Amino acid sequence: MRNHSPEQVVKKLVREFRARKGVFQNRINVEDWVPDWANRKEKAVFLFLVTVLDYGMRSTILYQGANNLFKERRALSDLKKLSRTDERRLAGRLLQFLHTRFPNEAAKRWVANSQKLLADFHGDVFEIFNERSAVKVLENIYQFRGFGKKTGDLFFRSMVNTFKLFYSDVDKIPMPIDRHKLRLTYEWGFISQDEYHCPDRQKVDKIWKAACQKAGVSWLEFDRAFWIWGVYH
Numbered sequence: 168m169r170n171h172s173p174e175q176v177v178k179k180l181v182r183e184f185r186a187r188k189g190v191f192q193n194r195i196n197v198e199d200w201v202p203d204w205a206n207r208k209e210k211a212v213f214l215f216l217v218t219v220l221d222y223g224m225r226s227t228i229l230y231q232g233a234n235n236l237f238k239e240r241r242a243l244s245d246l247k248k249l250s251r252t253d254e255r256r257l258a259g260r261l262l263q264f265l266h267t268r269f270p271n272e273a274a275k276r277w278v279a280n281s282q283k284l285l286a287d288f289h290g291d292v293f294e295i296f297n298e299r300s301a302v303k304v305l306e307n308i309y310q311f312r313g314f315g316k317k318t319g320d321l322f323f324r325s326m327v328n329t330f331k332l333f334y335s336d337v338d339k340i341p342m343p344i345d346r347h348k349l350r351l352t353y354e355w356g357f358i359s360q361d362e363y364h365c366p367d368r369q370k371v372d373k374i375w376k377a378a379c380q381k382a383g384v385s386w387l388e389f390d391r392a393f394w395i396w397g398v399y400h
Contacts, residue, residue, distance in 0.1 A: 168355045173378035176355065181384050184392035194395045197221070197325045200230035202237060209244040210329065211292035213237055215284070218322040219276050219313040220261075223268050226398075236264035246290050250281040276313040283311055296326060301334035316368075317343050324387055342375055342390050344368040347397025 168176050184191045197218060201210045217233045237243055240260075258274035267273045281290075287310075288294035295307045301323070308319045320343040326332060342348075344366075352371050353363035362370065375393070379386040 174381040177378045177382040180392040190399050196391045198328045212244045215292045232265040246281040279312045301337045342372050
């Protein structure tokens with residue numbers, strides 16, 4: 168990819184991602200882990216609860232474990248019950264199934280966020296997204312415990328892709344720039360060594376958003392391909 172322009176990189180990765188070629192053949196994103204047995208509400212709750220824990224561990228372990236947990240304990244989708252759950256007991260369950268490095272914090276997030284969703288959004292995940300503006304949706308997401316730049320933006324992307332939500336200002340939402348995407352942007356020559364070690368994530372976001380626009384590709388789709396390529400290269 169070193170001799171490619173950002174636009175050419177976008178076209179190549181998305182083309183291979185769509186065809187499930189090469190590294191994309193057996194690699195999947197957050198959106199692909201959403202349980203196919205779940206109904207629409209349960210799928211949204213799954214993304215709401217699990218993406219907030221997507222840090223400090225391998226995503227495949229997290230989402231596979233979450234699938235197993237939700238299949239065994241389908242009642243977890245009942246946020247009224249979850250909001251009253253004993254955190255210590257829940258932490259043990261999360262450690263057992265999800266292997267999260269911080270089970271106590273994970274349990275606190277699940278309970279606190281369930282309580283807030285019930286109080287502010289009638290317990291409906293989709294009400295978070297019931298806005299005309301994607302920027303406003305992201306403001307709603309950031310109100311919840313643990314939803315920062317990485318996890319909050321990931322939750323936004325996964326919900327928009329899974330449920331085909333549309334916002335005219337979606338390009339104003341930052342692409343989640345993790346260490347893998349930052350590394351590739353540097354290795355391919357699009358940022359300097361200094362910019363890699365002291366990263367300006369807004370600049371990296373602009374590089375790839377501009378490339379997606381030129382390639383005629385949604386950054387939400389490119390981001391899925393970009394993440395897989397970064398993790399497995």
